[in-house]
Amino acid sequence: MTATSPGPLRRDTGDRREDTHTARTALPTLLWIPAVGGFALIALPVFGLAWKADWIRLPELVTRPAALQALELSLRTAFVSTVLCVVLGGPLAVVLARGHLPGLRALRAVVLLPLVLPPVVGGLALLYLLGRAGLVGQYLETWFKIRIPFSTAAVVLAQTFVAMPFLVVSLEGALRMAGERYEEVAATLGARPWTVFWRVTVPLLFPGLGSGVVLAFARAMGEFGATIAFAGSLAGTTRTLPLEIYLQRESDVDAAVALSLLLVAVAALVVVLVRPRSAEGVR
Amino acid sequence: MRLAAAFATLALVATLSACGTGPGGESGRRTLTVLAAASLTETFGQLEKRFEAAHPDVDVRLALGGSSDLAQQIVHGAPADVFAAANPDTMGSVVRAGLADGAPRTFARNELSIAVPPDNPRKIGSLADLARDGVVVVLCAPQVPCGAASTKVQREAGVRISPASEEQDVKSVLGKILAGEADAGLVYVTDVNAQQGKVRGIPFPEAASARNDYPIAVVRGSERADLARQFVELVRGEAGRDALTRAGFEVP
Numbered sequence: 001m002t003a004t005s006p007g008p009l010r011r012d013t014g015d016r017r018e019d020t021h022t023a024r025t026a027l028p029t030l031l032w033i034p035a036v037g038g039f040a041l042i043a044l045p046v047f048g049l050a051w052k053a054d055w056i057r058l059p060e061l062v063t064r065p066a067a068l069q070a071l072e073l074s075l076r077t078a079f080v081s082t083v084l085c086v087v088l089g090g091p092l093a094v095v096l097a098r099g100h101l102p103g104l105r106a107l108r109a110v111v112l113l114p115l116v117l118p119p120v121v122g123g124l125a126l127l128y129l130l131g132r133a134g135l136v137g138q139y140l141e142t143w144f145k146i147r148i149p150f151s152t153a154a155v156v157l158a159q160t161f162v163a164m165p166f167l168v169v170s171l172e173g174a175l176r177m178a179g180e181r182y183e184e185v186a187a188t189l190g191a192r193p194w195t196v197f198w199r200v201t202v203p204l205l206f207p208g209l210g211s212g213v214v215l216a217f218a219r220a221m222g223e224f225g226a227t228i229a230f231a232g233s234l235a236g237t238t239r240t241l242p243l244e245i246y247l248q249r250e251s252d253v254d255a256a257v258a259l260s261l262l263l264v265a266v267a268a269l270v271v272v273l274v275r276p277r278s279a280e281g282v283r
Numbered sequence: 284m285r286l287a288a289a290f291a292t293l294a295l296v297a298t299l300s301a302c303g304t305g306p307g308g309e310s311g312r313r314t315l316t317v318l319a320a321a322s323l324t325e326t327f328g329q330l331e332k333r334f335e336a337a338h339p340d341v342d343v344r345l346a347l348g349g350s351s352d353l354a355q356q357i358v359h360g361a362p363a364d365v366f367a368a369a370n371p372d373t374m375g376s377v378v379r380a381g382l383a384d385g386a387p388r389t390f391a392r393n394e395l396s397i398a399v400p401p402d403n404p405r406k407i408g409s410l411a412d413l414a415r416d417g418v419v420v421v422l423c424a425p426q427v428p429c430g431a432a433s434t435k436v437q438r439e440a441g442v443r444i445s446p447a448s449e450e451q452d453v454k455s456v457l458g459k460i461l462a463g464e465a466d467a468g469l470v471y472v473t474d475v476n477a478q479q480g481k482v483r484g485i486p487f488p489e490a491a492s493a494r495n496d497y498p499i500a501v502v503r504g505s506e507r508a509d510l511a512r513q514f515v516e517l518v519r520g521e522a523g524r525d526a527l528t529r530a531g532f533e534v535p
Contacts (some may be wrong), residue, residue, distance in 0.1 A: 075472025132419075135464030150419070150447040191308050232459070233424065239449075247451060250351045251426040 046264060053261055061258035069236050070244035071262065077152065077240060078220035081159035085167045085197045085216045086209075088160075093171035093202060093208075098180065113166045122161050123229025130157070131230075154231035155238050159220035166215035174208025175201070218267050312342045314361055315510050318353040319345060320369035320497065321454055322393065325477050326520075326526045331402070334517055341510060349452050350374075350428065357382055357502060364511040367499040367518070369393070370428040384508065387498035390465040390519050392533040394494045395432050396472045397485040398460055405466045410440045410487045413467055421456050421465040426451035429456070432493035433469045439492040457482065471495070476531040494533075 061067065095101075096108050114122055115198070130137040140146040148154050182204065186196045224242040231238040231245065242265050249256040251261045316335075319327045331343040346353065346363075350373035357363050358380045366383075367390070368374040374387045399407050405418050413420045422444065422478050423430035430449065437444060447465065450456045456468040460482055475484030499518055501511040517523055524534045 118366060127464070131462060131464050228451070228455075232421065233450060234446065234448050247424055247426055250349070250424075250451075250530075253355075 003201075043188035049257060049260055049264070053257050057254060058258050058261070061255045062262045064255070066235060066244060067255070067259055070239055070241045070259075071149045071266075073152070073155075073236065073239065075239040075266075077155045077159055078217055078223075080156050081163055081220040082167075082213060083241070084156065084160045085164045085220075086213065089164045089167040089212075089216075090171060090205065092164075092167045093175065093205070094197070096168065097172045097175035098183070098201070111168055112165050114162045117170075119162050119223065119225030120229050121225075122258040123158055123226035123231075126154075126157060126161060126226065126230040130154075149230060150234065150238060152231075152237055155223075155227050155240060158230045159223045161215040162223055162226055163219040164168075166219055170212030170215060171205050171209040172208075174205055174265055177207075178204045214271055217270055217283045221263070221267060221270075297416055301327060312340055312344045313507060313510065314344055315364050316344045316346065317365040317367070317513060317514060318357065318361075318363045318502075319347055319365075320350045320353070321347050321452065321470055322369055322473055323347070323367055323497070325473075326523075326530045326532070329526045330514075330517055330523060333522055334514055334531060338510070338513075343514070351376075357393045363502045363506055364505040365499065365514050366502055367497060370495050371498055372428070374500065377500070377502070382503050384501040384503040384505065384511075387500040388515070388519065389496045389498050389535055390523065391497040391527045392494050392535065393471045393473055393497065393531075394490040394533075395429070395436055395469050395487075395513055396475050396490065397467055397487060398457065398475055398482045399467045399485060400463065401480060401483050403483055403485075406484060407467050409485075410436065410444075410489055411442050413444045413469075414442050419464070419466045420444050420446045421448045421459045421468040422446040423453055423456055423469070424451065427452060428495060429453040429469070429471065432495060435493040436469070436487070436489040440487075440489040446473040471531075473531040497532075 041239075092111065096111065101107070114182060117125075127149065128134050130140070132138065132141050132149065137148060140148065141248065148157070183196050183199050186200045191199065222242055223240070224246065227233075227238065227240060228243055228246075233239045233243045235244075239247070241259060245256050245259045245263065248259060317327065317331070327345055327347070333341050333344055335341060346356075350368040350370060353366065354373040354376045357366060357377050366374070366377060368387075371387075374383070377383050377415075378387065393510075394401065397407060397410065397413065399405070405412070405415075407413065407418070412418065422433045425431055425434050429452070430484075431442075448459065450459065453470050453474055456470050457478065459465040459473055460468050461478075470482075472484060472486075472490075475482055499515055501508055501515060505511045527534050
């Protein structure tokens with residue numbers, strides 16, 4: 001996919017890399033102190049988790065049926081949520097970056113809301129919209145016999161709600177970085193809006209797509225608050241890995257720690273696998 | 284550049300040391316920290332006021348939450364003077380860690396009740412009704428005390444409920460009923476009472492098979508062991524029994 005990105009853009013990033021190599025400037029020493037502190041704050045708790053883990057029982061703990069069921073549900077729902085984020089969030093990012101509407105700033109603020117809301121608030125909001133007694137949910141129930149809470153669909157909705165802004169921000173950033181000149185040139189040369197969109201705007205999205213997808217998927221995998229408030233917790237249907245961890249913590253701390261490490265491993269794997277140059281592409 | 288970095292470090296240090304002073308700042312009043320199960324919110328709130336009235340120099344701080352959470356906090360070194368749990372198991376983990384001062388005493392007993400919306404739209408009358416098709420039931424997960432009790436009463440009644448959700452704690456079950464998402468749930472009698480009419484309780488005979496004992500203990504290492512013991516006495520004494528009975532607890 002990345003092979004189709006337009007020439008000029010690639011050369012841009014390439015040049016910048018070379019620059020940093022030839023003119024390497026020394027960092028002020030004092031900067032290292034807070035930097036090391038920041039790194040330690042993130043890395044040490046994960047280390048603490050690994051230290052606390054019962055490594056001998058770990059294989060047995062993470063392959064228990066309840067654990068595998070939760071992992072499978074998490075992967076499945078996070079995948080669907082990420083696809084939804086791309087399908088809905090991609091066009092949204094284009095509109096936010098390129099649209100000329102009054103009130104676009106307010107629109108963007110709304111889109112970014114899930115980033116600053118506690119997820120449990122998002123869950124309650126979804127519940128009061130789509131729940132059985134909710135604004136829309138009551139009609140879904142009486143007219144179509146559709147009930148969303150307590151279903152896997154509710155998990156996907158909760159995850160999409162919290163993960164979408166990550167994708168939108170990444171893609172919008174990529175478009176703003178590239179500027180509008182490519183589209184303008186294409187339009188001057190007589191390309192129709194749809195052609196400009198597919199042949200110019202979409203390739204410009206690619207640098208942000210990798211990091212956006214990784215962030216959205218990771219956020220969906222880790223989703224807890226909105227899910228438990230909106231979807232509930234039932235093995236195989238709505239109990240994703242984070243919910244299983246929270247529940248296991250009540251009765252079997254070792255199992256909770258083992259599952260936490262599993263989640264860390266999956267997250268690390270996703271970041272490593274899908275982190276091509278594009279992950280650093282958003283500057 | 285250097286100046287900016289120096290400022291950044293200074294700001295960081297200042298922030299951290301500001302965090303360090305914490306709530307212990309004000310002096311003069313002694314603080315007694317009481318960790319209590321969430322179902323004790325109302326009663327312990329009343330007893331807190333009573334204790335503070337009798338000891339004007341003491342500030343009772345109530346930390347309410349799931350018993351297992353609180354027990355873990357104590358085991359991991361959270362400051363605590365008194366611990367009141369919603370079941371013997373969670374108290375057991377504190378005792379095993381050598382953190383209970385003396386044997387825990389049972390001071391209250393709670394039992395399950397069916398909870399339904401005030402108008403009871405599904406006409407629930409017994410535990411067996413919860414197993415009917417199309418009734419959306421929310422229970423506690425079997426891993427937590429109220430869920431263990433729910434499993435027990437089902438076995439006792441020979442009923443198998445398939446819940447729409449197994450929640451983390453009893454307040455979440457109540458929340459789903461209050462939000463109109465569930466037709467019924469199993470909660471404690473005291474939870475129904477505390478809602479004062481926003482949910483209706485339906486007692487059922489099998490509840491007697493799964494009564495929950497609430498133990499209380501002074502936490503070992505408490506700097507105010509004397510005050511802590513006095514608080515335990517208050518809970519187990521007449522005032523405590525009164526408040527607990529009013530909330531719907533049984534008192535031994």
